[in-house]
Amino acid sequence: MNEHVTRDVAEFIDGLGFILTVDGTRPLHELTASVTSVCARAEYDGGRSVVVLRLRSAPPDRSWPGRVRIGEVNRWERAVRRVERLAAVTVAAPEGVCGGPALDLLLATDFRVASPDFRLLLPVNDEHFWPGMAVHRLVDQLGVAQARRLVLWGHEITADQAVALGLVNEIGHDLEEALHAAVVMLGRLSGAEVAVRRRLILEASATPYEEAIGTHLAACDRELRRLDRDEESATWS
Incomplete structure (x- = not known):
C-alpha cells in the first residue's frame, strides 16, 4: 500500500x-x-x-x-x-x-x-x-x-x-x-458479518418490507450455509 x-x-x-x-x-x-x-x-x-x-x-x-x-x-x-x-x-x-x-x-x-x-x-x-x-x-x-x-x-x-x-x-x-x-x-466479530448486519439496519427504516425481504433472505441463507459448514467440519474433526 x-x-x-x-x-x-x-x-x-x-x-x-x-x-x-x-x-x-x-x-x-x-x-x-x-x-x-x-x-x-x-x-x-x-x-x-x-x-x-x-x-x-x-x-x-x-x-x-x-x-x-x-x-x-x-x-x-x-x-x-x-x-x-x-x-x-x-x-x-x-x-x-x-x-x-x-x-x-x-x-x-x-x-x-x-x-x-x-x-x-x-x-x-x-x-x-x-x-x-x-x-x-x-x-x-x-x-x-x-x-x-x-x-x-x-x-x-x-x-x-x-x-x-x-x-x-x-x-x-x-x-x-x-x-x-x-x-x-x-474484534471477535467477523468484519463481513458486521457489514451485513449494519446494512440491514441502515436500510430498514427506508425500505418497504416487500423490497427488504430479498436482502434479509439472502443474509439468512448465508448464515444457514455457515452453520452447515461448521457442522460438517465438526463431523470430520
Whole structure:
C-alpha cells in the first residue's frame, strides 16, 4: 500500500486495529484525506481489524465547515459514508465538544465510547445551522421528535443524555482502558458479518418490507450455509 494512504493512521494497542485522531480544527480537505486514509487501510486489511476514531474537540465557535466549495463538502460526505460502509468494526471515542466533523463521524460508527466531558453541539455558521448529513443520521437514529429538539433549537447534549438517547454506548472515565476493552470485545466479530448486519439496519427504516425481504433472505441463507459448514467440519474433526 502507498505510504500516503497510511501516514495519518497508527496501529492500535497490541495490533488489534487501526486508530486515527481526528482534530476538528483542521481544514476540511485535510480531514477528508485522513478519513480516506484510515478507510483505505481497513479495506486493504480486509476488514479484519477494528477501526478506532479519536474525535478531538470541535472549533470553539462551533463553525463548520468554513468557507469551502461544495465539491469539498461532497468529498467529505463520501468519506464519512465510506466509514459507515466499512467491513471493519468502527469505534468512535469523542472527547469534549462534539460537533462538525466529530459529529458526522460519531454518527457513522458502530460503537461509541465518550469521555465524561463530552458535549454534543450541532455546527453553525454566523448563527445559521449547517444542514449536512448529520441531520439525516440524527433523524434515523433518534427519531423526528428528538432530532427536532437538536436541529431546530440547538440544544446541547451531555454525555449522560447521549447514553440515554442511544447516541453513545458508554462513558469511559478511563478512556484508554474503555477503548481497549471495546476493541478486544468487538474484534471477535467477523468484519463481513458486521457489514451485513449494519446494512440491514441502515436500510430498514427506508425500505418497504416487500423490497427488504430479498436482502434479509439472502443474509439468512448465508448464515444457514455457515452453520452447515461448521457442522460438517465438526463431523470430520
